[in-house]
Amino acid sequence: TQQLVPKPSPEARRARPYRVSSADRSERKGIVAHSLEDLLLKVQDTMMLADKPFFLVLEKDGTTVETEEYFQSLAEDTMFMVLHKGQKWQPPSEQGTRYQL
Amino acid sequence: TQQLVPKPSPEARRARPYRVSSADRSERKGIVAHSLEDLLLKVQDTMMLADKPFFLVLEKDGTTVETEEYFQSLAEDTMFMVLHKGQKWQPPSEQGTRYQL
Numbered sequence: 001t002q003q004l005v006p007k008p009s010p011e012a013r014r015a016r017p018y019r020v021s022s023a024d025r026s027e028r029k030g031i032v033a034h035s036l037e038d039l040l041l042k043v044q045d046t047m048m049l050a051d052k053p054f055f056l057v058l059e060k061d062g063t064t065v066e067t068e069e070y071f072q073s074l075a076e077d078t079m080f081m082v083l084h085k086g087q088k089w090q091p092p093s094e095q096g097t098r099y100q101l
Numbered sequence: 102t103q104q105l106v107p108k109p110s111p112e113a114r115r116a117r118p119y120r121v122s123s124a125d126r127s128e129r130k131g132i133v134a135h136s137l138e139d140l141l142l143k144v145q146d147t148m149m150l151a152d153k154p155f156f157l158v159l160e161k162d163g164t165t166v167e168t169e170e171y172f173q174s175l176a177e178d179t180m181f182m183v184l185h186k187g188q189k190w191q192p193p194s195e196q197g198t199r200y201q202l
Contacts, residue, residue: 057129058131061120061129062129063120063129063130063131064128064129064130064131065131066130066131066147067131067132067133067147069116069133070118070131070132070133073117073118073131073133073177074118074131088127
């Protein structure tokens, strides 16, 4: 009998590891996620962001990551940065001495 | 039997990730697109450009990207910049301290 092949659900996507940094680069966490939505939920949980709205950018250059499509194009182990509304990405060099040694 | 090989539709082209910067480099977004037309539509949507006409240049040197052919020759992850009519591309160095600290 013929059977429809179901389109893989987002949950079926392979979960991959990422790193997520706070805006001031003082804190970084490793998080495994299978989708952007999943990552956003886990970031909210583990980085204790309470209910303040936030978004994710690439830590290296501040590129905003808004769509699942773009998220899926990124390599595993990509480093993200959490920004709250009104916060701006800053290049690492200008924060060179602020790694809280 | 002979069969016509259909020319791949634009949608059949592999969607690839790009980055798109605002003219002042204060904002960057990651966007997946399969053609220049697709990218232009998504830029208009996600960067809230309303109805002001705009065009795309290479962020690194201001090269205008006008044709699908040239667009397809570019590597994935290429960084574009959105310019409105009358705006001029500026090299990053002159904006070095303008990352909105």
